[in-house]
Amino acid sequence: MIPSIPRSRTMRLAYGAYVTAFFMWLALPLITVSVFAFNDSLFPSLPWEGFTWGWFFGDARPQIGLLHERRILASIGTSAFIATVVSALAVTVGTTNAFLFNRYSFRGRGFLYVLMLLPLVVPGIVLGISILVFSSRVAGVVQDVTGLYSEVLRPGLPLVIAGQFSFITTIATLVISARLIKFDRSLEEAALNLGAGPLTAIRTVTIPYLLPALVGAFVVAFLMSFENFNTTLMLVGSDAPLTITMFDRLKEGSTPVLNAVSLLLMLGSAVLALLMIAVQRR
Amino acid sequence: MTADLTPDLECRALTRHFGDVVAVQGVDFSVPAGSFFSILGPSGCGKTTIMRMIAGFLEPTSGDILIKGRSVLGVPPNKRPVNMVFQHLALFPMMNVAENIGYGLRRQGVAKVEITRRTGEVLERINLPGIGTRKVSELSGGQRQRVAIARCMVLQPDVLLLDEPLGALDLKLREKMKVELKALQAEFDTTFVYITHDQGEALVMSDAVAVMNAGRFEQVGAARDLYYRPETAFVAGFVGEANRWRGRVETVDGALAEVRSESGLLIRTQGQNLRLGDKVEIFVRPEAIAINLDAKTAAANPNQMAVEVSALLFNGANSRVLVRDPQSGAEIDVALPQSAEYSNLAKGAQVHISWGREQALCFADATL
Amino acid sequence: MTADLTPDLECRALTRHFGDVVAVQGVDFSVPAGSFFSILGPSGCGKTTIMRMIAGFLEPTSGDILIKGRSVLGVPPNKRPVNMVFQHLALFPMMNVAENIGYGLRRQGVAKVEITRRTGEVLERINLPGIGTRKVSELSGGQRQRVAIARCMVLQPDVLLLDEPLGALDLKLREKMKVELKALQAEFDTTFVYITHDQGEALVMSDAVAVMNAGRFEQVGAARDLYYRPETAFVAGFVGEANRWRGRVETVDGALAEVRSESGLLIRTQGQNLRLGDKVEIFVRPEAIAINLDAKTAAANPNQMAVEVSALLFNGANSRVLVRDPQSGAEIDVALPQSAEYSNLAKGAQVHISWGREQALCFADATL
């Protein structure tokens, strides 16, 4: 079953066909979505009414293109903002976590590690709700005590960021830990030995070593934040990120402009992915 | 120079515990400036622990470390005038060769041009000019080795520590690097402290070798002394190969003695303070045993016996003959001389072996 | 037995290409039943490729492989009566020792009790009774080694293939395992085909050794033949150590000749088909060179010169002297004899060295 074991031709062909079919299956919905972005119709579905760029550039009813959809453009901005903040936070905390678990053995380490993994096994909706309920209560208490209305604790960007951060950090921690485990501590000792202080050693040797994982964690976090729906749904305030906006749109009635946005996202993600590969190659 | 009078490195009663484990126990030694000092010992005997204490990565439990006569206890590793070549070299994979070598200089805040100049200089000294821009992963094992040394030497440390630097190399390359390392030390004229568990490395390169066992130094001396005049059974067994018998002293006559081994072999030997009935260990090196086709020539030696060849281990100049004493059944390892006379020796041949009293090193049995 | 007449393994004009790379080129050999056959060659010469073709993991590009006289081309690996000990052993980490050893028997559908019995038996034969329930990760390197062999031997294969099985072990353990492996082969009385790039292993253990270079067999023969009567320059250089000079034939007198090396040294040698002006390579083994304190004794040899000791590499029985010929500046590596006479030799001493004509092996220069 590996290339060095002789296999019959039929077996090989069947296996190859299965793999091909699998990847076609993976690509199918994306291709479909992309294709219907160019459908010259109000509906992103059959029948095919002809090709148009209208859903990207159109500026007159009924084909208001992506570039003229203020709300969608704004929500892309919101998503990008949220994703950037979440990724930055998650990578930062993920790094400190990785160092903590890698460098220190202390009582309760195993327990904390399992606790750290917990967000992975909490359903997204439950996570969102628990944060919503808790922050509402805290906000209520704050208001009762001080009379101040705390915007931060009410649904809105800060809570969305907190909610996404709460589980994406786990993933960032795992990605960064995986690389830190492979780090040879003697490199750091070599740096100390060559005259670097402890922090300098980490800055000049450990962090550059971790860089591919940091970038990888950032990109993964960015994509996960960008596409998160379950947790965000419960925490979103007036600034809706893209998935929520699209969900609302879908409830109102979809037009191929949604497909156009999706196509745009695919291109964006492709660029991100290439960037990540480029960094990982180094 | 007057500085030569204070040793570059001195350890005094150095001890280190890890919980209940005593990794290093009262080790004393001093390394004169410009010399090549090796610590030789089996795995786990505490060699790395000593090294890490000198480099500052471990605090000694007790004892003192002096570099150029000044105690360095409490000085953090980045402030100590020693550098270390790590077992797996620990070259920085994310930097190229020049950046690796310049790392220590950058930490000292040396100016860029100066760094470039000195890096180029040291690369020339290790015979690798112009590889500064290569990646570490593009170097061969031997080249890496030299870069790791250059990275330390560019800082002109008082003492260079090397922790089994050849451990990861393959056989042929090790042989080559041994000679080269010695040459580099002469070139840089720096004090080397070298750790290894390979006696060949220690013997070939060092001015002085310390043989270490279970946290203690057994003997410190020149290679020849260790080989020919081991002071303990451990040193006799660990340095070089030897036939080894356990036995009991049967007769004593001044320094001369006769020992009966457990397998029943009678060995004539000599030694101080031997008393009747003492349990002893006897070591005889394979190359100290003469092999003769006829009994006459062998008879000149106090130890001699007729044996049968049980195996021939041909290995060029290092060929061995395993012979069996028909009486005791003991197998004895004998070096096969290179003369044509023996080239037709075959399994089952009847030969005579013999060795002198002084070749049979005798020690009180420590395992008693 | 009559079966002994057909060799256990035979390869005929075995060739394997990887795209443009010719990894193995027209290799012919046969291994008699019950013998220990080694393939010795530098890294990348194609040893593993041969092994994998025999085991069935690679199809030969051309040529044939016969086991017990029957071609196995087209037979899948799990149906071939050969087993293989992999370089890194490839023990199954998810099974314990007994499960590892019993794996092959389970595949043959042997009954449970029978498996237990035979597993216990083979564990006894490798001197590890009672470790059946241990995890693989709890074994030492040498124990793993033996378990890997037992896992194959329990299936009683016609031929056991071993691909550098000692490569991962440390020095002392290798030495020990060498002897043990040879004993195991005798114990199981099975045909072993053994791959290594370490000449010591090949020479010590094998009945016959094939020296391989760049996809071809250079010479197949007993260890002594390879060492003393190498047929090619490659074999002379690869098997054992040697001083090596390149030069040109200056005078020829029948089989006798004089060669002037590139550095200007005049070497008297002998050889077939040498002609005036031929470029040749000369090999002289360090132990073939006699070292004398006075010129007289040396004068008896056709090659002799007065030299200065440039370094002493003390290594017990394997000590070497590096001497320098003042005229050509060439450094010559000479084995230091074990007699007391030379024990005071020091750097800078003036000595004489000499060697016989027949010790200077002479080959046409292949790199021409």
Next chain:
Amino acid sequence: MSSKRLGFFLLLAPLVLWLGLLIILPHIDMAIVSLRTRVAPREYAPSLDNYAAFVTEPLYLFTFLRTAVMSILATVITLIIAFPISYYIAKIAKGRSQAALFLMCLVPFWVSELVRTFGWIILLRETGVISGFLQWLGLADQPIEMLYNDAAMMLGLVYTSMLFMVVPLTTTLESLDDAVIEAGYDLGGTGPSVLREIVIPHAMPGIVSGCIVVFMLSLGNYLTPTMLGGKDSLWFTQLIYSQFIVRFNWELGAAFGFCLLFASSLIVWGTLRLTGQTLERTMGEGS
């Protein structure tokens, strides 16, 4: 020494803040909310009514069981589909094509789950692309409805979870030395027996970690059942969502949330026990 302690606390602080403020305290608070019941407008009393409702109302229990069973089913299907793919990527593809195939597995994640599901709707609906294609081929003589049923939902769940199965599986399979597989054959093993005795035991940590993640993702999914599911495919998260959003009954919703969390933890724990893995090991290796 003290600087080492300082470093320790500096590194511990973010972890504790993160887990404490965003995971533990909210869950405790939610537990408190779930343990009270409304007696009158703006008046609540502590009670176990919400949990009692979960246990006594067959609808809730049934929905929960259905969700769990369907999630397990989705996990198993994902595993069965993903295993050969991971094996192909890890062991058969070499060099560039290996990296390329691995990246291709990531492609669906370039867009959000919403878009992927939306794509499936376009494909599967009665007047959709697949139905049209089948008619065009002559394989069907009238439009075929493939949307709004459990199969469509299962398809969506499996599709969405695929990556989280392929990645850990590929990683663990890659760490299996080819020589070990070869040794299996060399000792007389056949394809199925090598798979059963060598490959699968080795891949176990990856299988378990992939299964846990996929199971949790399926269990906690909201979009896919909502958009692809049929008229009787109520998903437990929908129940939670509607308690919170539609019925304004946070108390019951919180109790549901807890039941989901508890039961899913139980299933994960059971799986780990059954397979002899630990969360630390499987997750550590999985990513």
Next chain:
Amino acid sequence: DTLRLLTWGGYAPDAVIDLFEAETGHTVEVTLSNNEEMIAKLRATGGGGFDLAQPSQDRIAGPQQEFGIYKPIDLSKVDTSLFIASMLEATKANTTVDGEIYGLPNIWGTSGLIVNSAQAPDVKDYTDLCDESLMGKVSYRLKRPTLIGFAFAMGMDPFAAYDDEAAYKDILDKVEAKLIECKPVVKAYWGGGDELLNLMRSGEAVASMAWDTGGWKLNNDNPDINFVAPASGALGWVDTFVLPAQGRADDAAYAWINFVMKPEIAAMVTEAAGNFTASLGADEFADEKLKAQYQSSFPAEAIDNIRWYPPVPANLERIEGEALDRVQAAK
């Protein structure tokens, strides 16, 4: 100021916002939502995060009692002359809690049936959606309007039972049984407008419960499809203006109310949303086609037959929810 508006899709068209911003200097941030989410969100924020919201008039009194998420409206800041008086009074009456008025009417409409007359000419009332001949061709939502619509179609009056929980429950039980019986006929329960539109447009469904605007939108695309007021009466709703309890830009909110109720602006909203407003005289500016569609859907007697939602008592929605869950889960 920034006016944070929590509203329905189409109620605040970009063109109107531009005009408003130009005229008043306030900026507008719109968040789209629906009744339940509006209330859920305001509950979570404690009535903060938004300055103006637009729930239906029947969903104001109950949540206000329960959660206190709105603040009373200061009628002195509103130009009441812009409103159709009868509608204003009805809304005021329905949204009064403890003597304070909490809502003003903005947009109204009905929900009823969308029918493809070419393929399902016989669908006249909600219960007709259960006709076996339409097997796999009908759709409706699993939400409270469906329960109420079916109740009316089955000859009961749920609104009358609002205050009698037991009676209401009795009604719901019957409706639930009917809906479960009806389940095999249904193709899918639609969840969002998009789903509904796609189902009807593609012909996958031929009859459905829906809002009037949806029907009119489809009518533009396919003249066979139109909104039909059911025989037992369309359900009438009024979406309102309310001030969230913690709103900060009340001035901007009042300014917005007064602005969008101007007839010409209201007409723009009507065009975007497809529904008519409570603005007096906006009809004159409205699109002729829409009017025509409206008239074809609502013959005179149908208009009289519209059943307007009364305020929902607080606990009713829980009972309804359970019934709906049971319907969905039933096999």
